[in-house]
Amino acid sequence: MAFKGLDWRAVFTAGLSAALLGALFGPACADDALKLTELSPNGADACFGHVYDAAHLKAHPKQKVARIFFYYGHDPVSRTNEEPAHSDTSYNGFVTTTVRGAEAPQWAGGWCNHQSEDGKSGAIHCGMDCDRTLASLKVDDKGRLILSDLQPDIYLDADSEEELGTAEYTRQALGSEDDNFRLDPMPAATCKAEFARIDPIDPALGSPLRERLKPDQAFCYGHDYDAAHLASHPNQLTQSIRVFRGPVELASFASGGDAANWPDGADIAVSVTTREKSGKVTQTYSCQGEANQWRCAASSKMSNFSCDIAQKEIFLKRGANGTMMLANPNSSLAVVDLCSKAADGKTKSDDKVYRLEAMPQSACAP
Structure with a gap:
């Protein structure tokens, strides 16, 4: 518990x-x-x-x-x-x-x-x-x-x-x-x-995510890490990260979600580019509101992976001054193939907690 x-x-x-x-x-x-x-x-x-x-x-x-x-x-x-x-x-x-x-x-x-x-x-x-x-x-x-x-x-x-x-x-x-x-x-x-x-x-946290982010609203949060940051964090694989709801996620909730239970059942997508890969890896998560955070389990929908990944989870929480915090405790972020052995253990790198800023929706385009 x-x-x-x-x-x-x-x-x-x-x-x-x-x-x-x-x-x-x-x-x-x-x-x-x-x-x-x-x-x-x-x-x-x-x-x-x-x-x-x-x-x-x-x-x-x-x-x-x-x-x-x-x-x-x-x-x-x-x-x-x-x-x-x-x-x-x-x-x-x-x-x-x-x-x-x-x-x-x-x-x-x-x-x-x-x-x-x-x-x-x-x-x-x-x-x-x-x-x-x-x-x-x-x-x-x-x-x-x-x-x-x-x-x-x-x-x-x-x-x-x-x-x-x-x-x-x-x-x-x-x-x-x-x-x-x-x-x-x-x-x-x-x-x-x-x-x-x-x-x-903390007054700087403002209203909860479920109030800031509406069921029919697209959003895009992310961060791009510069060379100086990556040089000072040699164990961080993430070079760029995006968390978003776009047309696909909105349509999914509109067809099967219940706005009265928002954010339960909300799909989000997370895209990551690492310093070791040239392309993005995208993973979809299905979320539910839990205390002061969204608890999001990896979903097979719109996933690059085919194994059973339901136990892979991330957590979203409101950050100060309009930011969003993302926690990745168990290698459940798509930094690595979620079906690989590398995703079985605890995250040992710096790819655990991210502070993400609001971005225009175009920054999260496929």
């Missing part, structure tokens, strides 16, 4: 490494929210939290969490995002923690319900996607929230230990004493301010 030197994960998730951002939908319905009266007797959003002082952390060296807050209610995280306007995350429980030495918190969201058959009594369990546990909750006689069953890998993918290796998993996971927290009731505004620390709004 996570988006994980320029670290593309840091650029594109800014602390949202908890829930991957793709897993924002749960089985709970919006109408079921705010009905746990133990947490919220009056049905209002409820906040609980604790900030540990230096003395406590010194006495508990295996506790990584220095700040922890639990919010029960409406989504305190999503602000301007790329998901379709009518999307309902369905989450009603949100936890955010800041570990020692970290500048920003991480967060995860889920849905909380009583574990009894009637759903009205018993322990409160908060689940996450993929049948994972967010936390177990109960309120003591002083109104404090006891939060337990917080999993060490709450901000990591389900199979992250095998993928990362024991040492790196241990470094990224929570500590062995990061559980059984007693959180004090606080004003809802306190939790909202804490969650706002995750990804502070």
